[in-house]
Amino acid sequence: MENSGSPKDHSQFTLLGSKRFAPFFFTQFFGAFNDNVYKNSLMAMITFGVLSSSADLSLMNNLGALLFILPFFLFSALAGQLSDKYEKSSLIRKIKLLEIVIMGLGAFAFITGATWGLMLLLFLMGTQSAFFGPVKYSIIPQHLDSHELVGGNALVEMGTFVAILLGTLAATSIATTENGALITGIAVVAVAILGYGASRAIPSAPSPSPELKIHFNPLTETWRTIGFAREQRSIFLAVLAISWFWFLGAAYLTQIYGFTSDILKGDQSVVMILLGTFSIGIALGSLLCERLSGHKVELGLVPLGSIGLTIFGADLFFHTASPDSATLISASQFLSQAGNLRIVFDFLMIGVFGGFYIVPLYAMIQARSDEKHRSRIIAAINIMNALFMVFSAITAIVFLGVLEWSIPEFFLLLAILNALVAIYIYRTIPEFAMRFIIWVITHTVYRVRHINLDNIPDEGACVLVCNHVSFMDALIIGGACRRPVRFVTFKPIYHLPVLNFVFRTAKAIPIDSKKADPEGYERAFAQIREELQAGEVVCIFPEGKLTTDGEIDEFKNGVSRILEETPVPVVPMALRGLWGSFFSHMGKPAMTRWPKRFWSKVDLVAGEVVSAEQATPAHLKAKVEELRGDQR
Structure with a gap:
């Protein structure tokens, strides 16, 4: 998928140079790195006898995993409440200060060889991680725009797993060397300080629910927290x-x-x-x-x-x-x-x-998710993650141990x-499967370049108007737009196999001519009005049918009726490069000849927003023709 002509098309790596994201990224990176240096160094030292233990090695491993995971059950609900109630950057700094204290105690325990002290500190590390989790993911949408969410989350996941790898490698390298305990102790404290230093540059993230009353009962609040996730x-x-x-x-x-x-x-x-x-x-x-x-x-x-x-x-x-x-x-x-x-x-x-x-x-x-309890939904993820990891261990025990x-x-x-x-x-x-079908088609059959799609408003109702070249037009537009689009679709196309599943799942609006289906015609306009009044994006093909000669046909008056009933901004769009494809009517009816073009280049270009008052059919057709140019 190619992108062009938009400031939103910059690489996700530009976020690493942004004050909105970089301090947070390095804060979570150092935290994940430190967790793995500590945990893996501890287990390596117990395994190779650097630290003594009266318990069996397998028991120590399992106990360590339990001590680290238990806080996610006990404290995630409270952590979610705190993250929703208080300003997040300040909360992160307090959590990172707690990490310095824990790692300071850990350094002392490493140096003195206090094995059981190190094991108990795993519980405190898990507690610190449980409190960091909700704020970690809920702060991202407060600092990033909607088009940056995927890139920001991708960097966080990348950073987390790279930190896990590097932490594991570092622990393996230093844990069993001479003075390994001393080096490990110094390292975990130093990295915790680095993490706190990075956190001081995180911009403010105001509380979405300052009026929230904190409840401490872990059982009732855990169930309540999961309830927030279950609302949708x-x-x-x-x-x-x-x-x-x-x-x-x-x-x-x-x-x-x-x-x-x-x-x-x-x-x-x-x-x-x-x-x-x-x-x-x-x-x-x-x-x-x-x-x-x-x-x-x-x-x-x-x-x-x-x-x-x-x-x-x-x-x-x-x-x-x-x-x-x-x-x-x-x-x-x-x-x-x-x-x-x-x-x-x-x-x-x-x-x-x-x-x-x-x-x-x-x-x-x-x-x-609703911003007012987004952190509690993230906390619910942490609770469920911990639960599923326990189920994973039980499943392994049953199948590998009991059933052999x-x-x-x-x-x-x-x-x-x-x-x-x-x-x-x-x-x-079904939305997942529908989006998958669209994604596969728009990334295998075509190479779609998006031009100026940031002209589509990020919020509020609007109408998209576009030339109609092929049966794939709606899928290409739907796959390109960041917002969900309600397509007004000619009923025979709406009922085509496969496309019908996509259109139904995407809540498309089927329409036929007033002569062929007068009741359905009126029902379609009523539904269009409801969608626009709800702030949705509606896309129509004003020609009313696929082009048979590659040229843009007359725009019908349906768009005028839509805007008279619900005056909203209009974004003219044009598809270029689809004429002559297997799904167009060039020479023969669509899909009645052998396909000759695969992974062909297609442009989807959006023009400047047109006000409802200016959006006559003739004016919109002229705009779409200008956007398409000579490329059919």
Whole structure:
């Protein structure tokens, strides 16, 4: 998808030079990095005997995970309330000061070898993370414009997983070296101070609900918090979809160690290769989201992500186990063996498609949630994420421990479950599938360049008028616009297979001529009036039919009636490059000849807003002809 002619088309990386975003980005980056340095250093020191423990290693690992996750159940509801009630940049700074205190205690415990003290501090770290989570995602839409949401979330996800990778690598490198405990203690305090320093530059984010009364009961408030997410069904299913991703992620990351040693016969360096590949994949997929979505919240990427997660997760099952070896092989030996690059590629693509899946969901929730309790909806995500991660661990215990399945069989089960979850979500909320169909068509059949689409108002009612060249016109416009569009569609086109599902899901308005269907004709205008009065965008093709000669036909008077009943701004638009395509009437009726053009270049250009008073059919036709020019 190409973009042109708009200041909104700048790369997401420009946000890293913006005071609105950069301080927040580095604050969360240092926090994620520090968490992983601490947790992985602690476990590495216990594993290799640098820290002594009377308990079994497996018990310590599981206890550590429990201590870190428990605060998300206990404190997320309170954290969401605080984030909605108080100014967010000040709240972040207080949370980062708490991190400095926790890491200071952690440094003392590392240096003195207080293993159980370090374990208890995991609970405080989880508490600090639980309080940071709601403000982390709810502050983004306060500082970024709607067209920057996908890019901002993509950078946050990329930064988080890069920080996890770098923190894990740093912990592995320094934890077992001479003076590793001292170095680790100094490092976690220093990084916490860096995070606090970055937080001081975060711009103010005023409270959306200063009148909110804080309630401390974790049980009742947790249920109330989840209730906010359940108010809109689409938002709640997006919450569940995000939590399902963390179910998958926890399962893969937990089993990667056993998969490497038992199936791949690899040592710790092979584990790091796979972990690194997975994290890089998430970062790459997250960054690609902005380009693939055209700077808007593109829900069509979510089904694409689901498909990739299923395909590449299932492929891990079909890898032939490495032969038994007396010693575990190193990373270089692993990569030199035929077939192992496929495993690396699978983990890379699981990460990439995971990025496609998760970023639009977070952006959707931020865009559609009520600002007054957005933080509490984010808190609900954290609660559900923690719950699903616990379910993930229980599922692994049942299938791998009780039923004695192999890890590849467990990976295949995860892929199948992911497909079933995806089918349920997309059947329940057809908008995901509808956007996916539009996205696939507009990114495979055509290369669409968007020109001056920022002329479409970000808020309020307006009418789009465009020339009518092919059966794909509405899909191309719908796939390009950042706002949902209600299309007024000629009834025979509305009822075409596949397109009918798209039009119904997009709440298109079918219309026929007044002579052919007088009642339907009046019903259509009544619905158009209702949509405009509700502040929606309505798109009409004033020619009333597809062009048969490539030229723009006379604009009918329907647009005048619409504007007389509901005077709203009009945005003229033109499609260029569709004439002669398989879906146009050039030479023969559309779709009755073999297609000859694939991935052809198409322009969608928007003109300056025209007032309702000036928007006569003749004037609008002249504007559309001017925008189209000689390119049919």
